[in-house]
Amino acid sequence: MDSVGVVIAFYVLSAITIVSAASIFLLRNLVHAIVLLVVVFLGMAGLFLTLSADFIAVAQILIYAGAISVLFVFAVMLTPLASRDNGNSLYAGPGLLLGGAIAAIVVVTAFDVEWNQLTGVALEQRSFTDTIEVIGNQLLGPHVLAFEVASVLLLFALLGAIVLVTDPNNEDGTTAEEEAGKDTAVGGSE
Amino acid sequence: MTDLLGNDLNLQYELLGPEIALVITAALVLFADAFRRELKIGQSAIPAISILGLVVALLLSLLWIDENKDFARLVTIDNFTTFFRVLFIAVTVVVIIGSHEYIERRVSHLGEFYSLLLLSTVGAMLMAGARDLLTAYLAIEVMSFSLYILVSLAKSDTRSGEASLKYVLLGGVASAMLLYGLSFLYGVGGSTQYTEIAAALSDGTSTLELPLLLGLALIIAGLGFKASAVPFHMWTPDAYEGAPIPITAYLSATSKAATFALLLRWFAGPLLPAIDSWQWMISVLAVLTMVIGNLVALQQSNIKRLLAYSSIGQVGFMLMAIVTISDQTGSALLLHLSGYIITNLAVFMGVIAFYNRTGREEIVAFRGLAQTNPYLALVITAGLFSLAGMPLLAGFLTKFILFQSVVSGGYTWLVVTALLASTVSLYYYLQVIRQMYMYQPEGDASRWRLSPTGYLATGAMLVGVVWVGVYAAPFYTAADRAIAPLFT
């Protein structure tokens, strides 16, 4: 059984994460929403820590709380002021209802099951003192295929992003950012 | 090398020859396209390189017939994988040949188009071969990501970008569901390896029924999305309509077949011990899918949307085989899948050739095609009749064998529903045929011809439709040998 500290940490972090995530829906200002998103990411990183997944926690902070949220901020800043607000959602009612139903099912499941009863080959493992070394060895050793496939996937995702933002009617170098800029100007004047 | 649990790992890279060949080809294609001016090569060199790469990959896949090996306990190379490798490569070859003209004229970013097509084929092949949940998930994403982009590549068609965005957003939701489901499955099974999960589930997991059920629901939803089963089908008509037609054809063939390959691997493997928990889920999905798909198809006026709903209806039929999964239904499903793909490609190749000429895709635009191009009308008619299940065409025999195996699996009521649904389908297929044969052409009534590649692709598919319809034994033998490793 885990120590009391870990249990308290789990509940506190969970509360922070869930409350922040829910607030994202309610906030009208997108910049505020992004700040809360960073809080969610940090909360997740904390949860990973309680699971002794130190490498993933750090990666979460670096990639999500760092890089990705900065990208979001840039994106919002490039958007015309008028559309920086969260729009009204017509679907809040049904969305909440369904989301609530699914959440209820998940909660019931989570509490109903005695998870520590679980068996299985992966769980027979001892705990690692340091996950970085193991992950590194695994990724470049037994799981090298997944590593390669993921890198190919990322390469082509990059390619896709370039293709998507290139204006098909105008392939001689004008980037979509300029296009988007033009668009913004039009949008702004409306 | 061994993994953490001390299992010996087989890192024979030649097992992955076809995938590696295709990835290299994809990179070559990109390179050749980028430096086309410098290298002084024509536009048609790019599809030529792609086809060359595909042929090499095909030969490399054939090396592993009747082998049963695995790569690092992540990918299985058995007859099942080989069957799908060959199928996917063949589909890509046909799509490239048949839509050569279309792609040159109406698709932007040629190099990217071909390389993404090849890459998505790699994803599909890995989906069929994976023996580990995470590898399978990665494979799904490889295939889907390429498709998200490919859908957006129609030149000067504003629907294309919208379709792509819908597809990518909804695809994200579906992936999230699938991944969440997989994590439950991992929690219950204690491993990501198919074999270990199967062992864990058949050990008796009574206390873990709840997470298993939730996981199953989520997994079925995620895969239902990929297979466009109702109610996870809504992206299908939009993506089919907005995408460039060759990609629509590809979506209806490879994307669907790869999903069924995965369904077969999962539901005949790790999930088989839990059959009582998911059998009814899939049968409900199957009924909904075939009924709603076929009914809504009645109301369509755009050929691509019509074919989208018709393919949804067909998915309903295929899901029946998952419900009553066994080696019989499995091989019947593989046979039906190949027959369906050949048939669907025949129709799509015909529609592409028609679109090249007219630039139209409403059903009324097909008026009088029997007079302006009787050959093309014949190809499309044969394809549609085969989809409707007319005897002597692929659709009848493969569907009949499929239905029959489902009956012997004890689900007669499903088959009766399916037969009724397929009667409805005849009505809307006939609408198209009627436009071609029973009306005068509007406007220009002069005869026209297809491009040579158009003749090649449509002709090959027409022969295929009749061949499978008349003499399916070789296909069945292949399907039978392919399904065997799943049930040993």
Added chain:
Amino acid sequence: MGIDLVGMEDVWILPAIPFAVFILVSFFGRLIPRNGDFIAVLGMALVVLLVGLVLVDFQGAFHDEVFAPIAGANTYSFDWIDIGDGFFVIEFSTYVDAVTMVMLPVVSFVSLMVLVYSIGYMKGEARYGWYFAALSFFVAAMLLLVISGNLLQLYLAWEGVGLASYLLIGFYWERQSAAEAAKKAFITTRIGDVGLLIGIILLWRVTGTFDIQEIIHAAEEGVFGQTYLTVAMLFLFAGAAGKSAQFPFHVWLPDAMEGPTPVSALIHAATMVVAGVYLVARMLPVYDEVLIARDVVLYVGLITALMAATMGLVATDIKRVLAFSTVSQLGFMFAALGVGALTAAMFHLFTHAFFKSLLFLGSGSVIHATEQQEVGELGGLRKKMPITALTFTIGSLALAGIPVFAGFWSKDEILHDLQHYGPFAAYVILAVTAALTAIYTTRLVLLTFFGKPKNEQAYEHAHESPPIMTGPLVILAVLALVVGFITYQGVGESLGFVGGIGELVYLPHHGPHVFKLDIAFAAVATATAVVGVAIGIMYWWGDARRAIAAQSWAPELHQLLVRRYYLDELYQGVINHVVLGAAAVVAWFDKRVVNETGVDGSTQFVGFLGYRFKFLQTGRIPHYVLGMALGVAALAVVAIGTT
């Protein structure tokens, strides 16, 4: 019997010949003189010759008692598809017995007559070559159907004749009504076909075979449960009823008259529509095991016979009258099968094929000459077209059941069997129907060939058809006169036919059926027919004054019959409001919830950096996500709720 060139084991050649003709004429017709029509005719003549040889071989075997006549012989078979270690075996097999030997001459001979006639009738038509090709395809499928030794092969041929029928009804596709009729026929029969397929699958599920004889054997052994077999045989009967235009599937046949008239003669009178009768006859030993299903056959036959005859009374299109009479006569055959009278049913099928194709070809001759097919526009044609008038009258007398003519013998046999084996009411209904038949037949003849011409212009224009058309009429008229009694017991025997049809065609456990001409019974039947003819003459002779007066007595009844009991409207309503309505509702739902207008590009997608997320509020993507979430939630709730 000396001639061993072509025997029963070679019947697979029969469909192969017209199929080869079909390939040749449809692909290379343009290169052949006369678009290849003579190839089709010669091919069919060869088939008739071969059928003759097979018949001789069959009779020889019958004489030599090589096999019991009904047991027949699986004469040729090979595994066409054998997959899954015997899980799924499709044989190509042919099977010849006496029932086959009734069908083969009918199909081949009537086809030959129709093809010859068509040379004259279709002269100068667009798609002349295609017509002969399609007709050859039809004959190939029909011959394959009657020699099939297993149900799956039979089903393939069954769909083949349906397809040919669709193509030929829609031959004049420039006419909207023809295109609609073709679709109606195709879809109506397809609904029946689904029943047939379900029936076949149900039979296969228990026996694991498609072979007809093995299934019959299994049924007699009691392998099936009673209820199961009943359900299976009812599904099978749905297919038969669809193809043979029996109630409630009868609506397509009158509309099928949109096709060229020789097509109506061949497909919609003599051959394809009797495929349903053939199927039930073929499976009759199984129906004998489940009497409930057999009773359904009887009642459907009775209802159809009576209903179609009443509708025939008021129809004004010469071909539609004949179509209703076909439906009605098919009802007779089913009624006979419904009491297990295989011999009578097959006998009637045999005679009916000749006189009904004669009538259709005769009506074609009239239409060819006057370009009119409404009886209101005809009249008095006997002077202009003596041969057509004479042959048509002979055909009508045969249909009406006047003695000596072919129809009398077979109809008498059916009535006789019904009186013996069926409920008395069944006999009464069919007797009334027989009288009605005589009435509407007389009416048709009188309105067409007698009285004063009602359309002077058409009358002036009229002329006798060329010999290539009247030739087949004369031959068929002779046959309509004689096939009845020469195949009848006694008379036939003295002419060298083995024992007449009664000794050839019977169920083993019933034993050979010996016809006895019961004089008293025949007199009643004759009287019925004569009274019918008399009533017809009374009402429609001359200017048909009384008939017109009769209409005003009961206008509602007249309207009910003219509107065909409103069944067409009912079906149309069901299709429009229920099927298409359901489709519209589902489609609407799909549209609302799924995609307001589909993808229309209105969102002006300019790439991710464009950030035009406004379309998110058009309601589509949230709809989609909600739909998916609903799906998952429903699956999960039900799953967890039920544990």
